[in-house]
Amino acid sequence: MQGTISCARNYNMTTTVGESLRPLSLKTQGNGERVRMVVEENAVIVIGRRGCCMCHVVRRLLLGLGVNPAVLEIDEEREDEVLSELENIGVQGGGGTVKLPAVYVGGRLFGGLDRVMATHISGELVPILKEVGALWL
Structure with a gap:
């Protein structure tokens, strides 16, 4: 039995956050190559359990900085x-x-959330995000 992993991407900067979510369903295989591909394709990706409030906090912080992170929500069975x-x-x-x-x-x-918050408070997060191309400011 194969499980699914859903990935919401926020690439459209002209719409509101709710309108810009486009879910992507990935079939996971035993080798996990699709997970690796999703991580490598995105400048910033937040990975968490489906419905995780801490995942939501990280995503909102990054959105507030102007970054549109991909969000990968994992089902419990996978x-x-x-x-x-x-x-x-x-x-x-x-x-x-x-x-x-x-x-x-x-x-x-x-x-995780603690590292993202710590680097944001210390002022180190924005330069890191600029370095990987997630911010253009």
Whole structure:
């Protein structure tokens, strides 16, 4: 039985947030290559459990800064498989253990809500986002 992972992308800057969401359903396979592809294709991606409030907070913070992150929501039955693949991506990118919500910036594991908030408060987040092309300011 294959599960699905949904991904909401916000690329249309001229519409309101609710109108710009376009869900994308991905069929996960045993090797997790589609998860890797989604992480590598997006400058910023927020990955969390379906309906996670912390995922929503990270997304809203990034939207407030002018970044349109892709949001990957994981179903419970595929969580272990996806986390395993995310850890493999994180190890190659210099990251470590993945906890949800996970934020990938430039294809590398950036961290969770705590790291995003800490770098935002210290003023380091915007330069990092500019460096990977998520902000054009």
